[in-house]
Amino acid sequence: MGTIESTAGSSEDKSTVIVVEHLYKKFGDNVVLDDFNLKVFTQENVVVLGKSGSGKSVLVKCIVGLMKPDSGRVYVLGEDIATLKEDELDLLRTKLGFLFQSNALYDSMTVRENLEFPVRRHWEGMEQAEIDSKITEALENVGLEDTIDMLPSELSGGMAKRIALARAMILKPEIIFYDEPTAGLDPVTAREINALILKMKRKYHTSSIIITHDMECVKHTADRVLLLLEGKCYMEGTYKDLEQSTDKKIKQFFELES
Amino acid sequence: MKLWTLTEGNKEFINETGSITKFANRFFIVGMKPRYEFKELLTQCYLIGYKSLPLVALTGFIMGLVLTMQLRPSLIVYGVESQLPEMVGISIVREVGPVITALIFAGKIGSSIGAELGSMKVTEQIDAMEVSGINPFKFLVATRIISTTLMLPILTVLADAIALFGSYIGVNINSVTSFSLFFTQVFQGLDLNDLLPAVIKTFFFGFAVGVVGCYKGFNSNKGTKGVGIAANSAVVLSSVLIFIIDLLAVQIADLMGLNY
Numbered sequence: 001m002g003t004i005e006s007t008a009g010s011s012e013d014k015s016t017v018i019v020v021e022h023l024y025k026k027f028g029d030n031v032v033l034d035d036f037n038l039k040v041f042t043q044e045n046v047v048v049l050g051k052s053g054s055g056k057s058v059l060v061k062c063i064v065g066l067m068k069p070d071s072g073r074v075y076v077l078g079e080d081i082a083t084l085k086e087d088e089l090d091l092l093r094t095k096l097g098f099l100f101q102s103n104a105l106y107d108s109m110t111v112r113e114n115l116e117f118p119v120r121r122h123w124e125g126m127e128q129a130e131i132d133s134k135i136t137e138a139l140e141n142v143g144l145e146d147t148i149d150m151l152p153s154e155l156s157g158g159m160a161k162r163i164a165l166a167r168a169m170i171l172k173p174e175i176i177f178y179d180e181p182t183a184g185l186d187p188v189t190a191r192e193i194n195a196l197i198l199k200m201k202r203k204y205h206t207s208s209i210i211i212t213h214d215m216e217c218v219k220h221t222a223d224r225v226l227l228l229l230e231g232k233c234y235m236e237g238t239y240k241d242l243e244q245s246t247d248k249k250i251k252q253f254f255e256l257e258s
Numbered sequence: 259m260k261l262w263t264l265t266e267g268n269k270e271f272i273n274e275t276g277s278i279t280k281f282a283n284r285f286f287i288v289g290m291k292p293r294y295e296f297k298e299l300l301t302q303c304y305l306i307g308y309k310s311l312p313l314v315a316l317t318g319f320i321m322g323l324v325l326t327m328q329l330r331p332s333l334i335v336y337g338v339e340s341q342l343p344e345m346v347g348i349s350i351v352r353e354v355g356p357v358i359t360a361l362i363f364a365g366k367i368g369s370s371i372g373a374e375l376g377s378m379k380v381t382e383q384i385d386a387m388e389v390s391g392i393n394p395f396k397f398l399v400a401t402r403i404i405s406t407t408l409m410l411p412i413l414t415v416l417a418d419a420i421a422l423f424g425s426y427i428g429v430n431i432n433s434v435t436s437f438s439l440f441f442t443q444v445f446q447g448l449d450l451n452d453l454l455p456a457v458i459k460t461f462f463f464g465f466a467v468g469v470v471g472c473y474k475g476f477n478s479n480k481g482t483k484g485v486g487i488a489a490n491s492a493v494v495l496s497s498v499l500i501f502i503i504d505l506l507a508v509q510i511a512d513l514m515g516l517n518y
């Protein structure tokens with residue numbers, strides 16, 4: 001492990017965008033992450049698979065610094081996020097997009113304002129026309145142009161998810177974290193979302209961590225799959241490896257499908 | 259012999275006092291640094307200050323009127339009925355105006371800040387703001403604390419003025435006084451030493467309401483119940499703090515010889 005540690009976090013190491021080392025996190029007696037390790041390389045879609053309550057959301061929240069791990073290190077774009085000052089962290093986060101499992105749309109703002117909010121802050125002095133075109137583009141991507149003046153409370157669950165997705169993507173960030181991007185969506189829309197995730201990678205060279213139970217989504221978007229089980233990385237491989245595996249615990253995920 | 263044992267209850271009290279102090283301290287360290295959220299600050303001043311005007315005006319008016327009608331009989335007993343405007347003026351400006359206005363303010367604004375930030379916390383909107391690189395402490399907390407600190411003194415001065423007008427009407431129920439005579443008498447009884455400490459303490463009242471409301475909302479527990487508790491405890495704690503600050507203020511003013 002020594003060689004990995006020595007290169008992790010050094011900014012010359014362009015090939016990795018996220019390095020997670022020996023991550024521990026527990027809530028009371030509930031050990032959620034137990035020596036978890038992960039690397040994400042540039043322009044790679046990594047899918048984290050795991051049962052409900054296995055700690056997938058906790059993992060991504062630890063990576064972006066919303067939760068403090070009990071021990072372990074997290075490097076994002078070469079920076080150790082535990083040592084960053086508040087404004088340095090703010091700056092780093094402008095390069096990240098995050099889709100919350102709960103969507104987390106600002107409920108006092110309309111859809112337009114939800115999308116405009118991050119744009120206005122990061123490109124100050126941008127022309128209104130340009131902002132509008134970005135918003136329209138983001139809404140077109142998720143197929144919801146006509147919701148622009150609605151409030152989040154007026155959207156259905158799936159619509160809110162797609163708006164949240166549009167918001168996570170609007171700044172064209174270097175890394176996007178998708179926490180269950182297709183949950184609660186019909187198969188047709190889910191397929192469009194999968195295509196969109198791929199498009200983000202191809203067109204804007206984003207790397208991403210995708211959390212999902214949806215095997216269709218895994219099949220289409222994953223370059224590499226990781227199975228999170230009992231706080232550890234149980235297995236790692238491509239979708240094919242997973243599909244062909246004879247391991248009971250891995251097979252379970254496919255059986256659920258049929 | 260143990261004089262003081264730490265039970266769970268007072269341990270929690272001490273912990274909470276520490277956390278609120280830290281929270282307030284963070285306001286001076288983080289909240290005062292650029293970038294400044296002027297637009298949000300103005301919006302909050304409008305919501306917190308301007309939107310509280312009708313309520314504060316109504317309570318102020320009634321406060322002045324009632325105080326006058328309650329004081330009159332006692333003053334008649336001592337044969338100093340003519341001192342009524344001075345008496346009312348001093349009590350309103352020094353104590354009743356600032357404290358009643360602050361309590362009303364704590365009830366209206368403290369609870370709404372607690373509930374708003376609490377529900378934003380619970381639905382992960384604060385987290386969402388944080389990961390998009392917008393510092394929620396600056397955007398949500400600092401703007402609200404600054405607004406409450408600046409708006410409450412203004413509201414108090416207005417409430418004082420309206421209360422004095424209410425008092426003028428109260429005086430005229432039983433006798434006839436001209437508007438100018440009444441206010442001449444009021445201002446004869448008042449000087450800067452009455453006004454200054456009273457206004458200064460309202461800045462602290464406003465600061466307390468803002469800090470407590472934001473702290474409670476920011477640290478709200480999951481669920482609808484958590485939001486309710488955040489709103490409720492914000493009002494209770496900021497009301498208690500208003501009285502504690504009032505107590506300190508009168509002691510300090512006394513030591514400085516401003517109470518005579």
Ligand SMILES: Nc1ncnc2c1ncn2[C@@H]1O[C@H](COP(=O)(O)OP(=O)(O)OP(=O)(O)O)[C@@H](O)[C@H]1O
Nearest residue numbers: 027030032050051052053054055056057058059101
């Ligand atoms: N803030 C918290 N306080 C206490 N326990 C928590 C907290 N957040 C998560 N947990 C616990 O951590 C564990 C993992 O939660 P997490 O939300 O990461 O699951 P998940 O893998 O995302 O599940 P799902 O697929 O259902 O979203 C759960 O047992 C949960 O009870």
Ligand SMILES: [Mg+2]
Nearest residue numbers: 056057101179
């Ligand atoms: Mg989850």
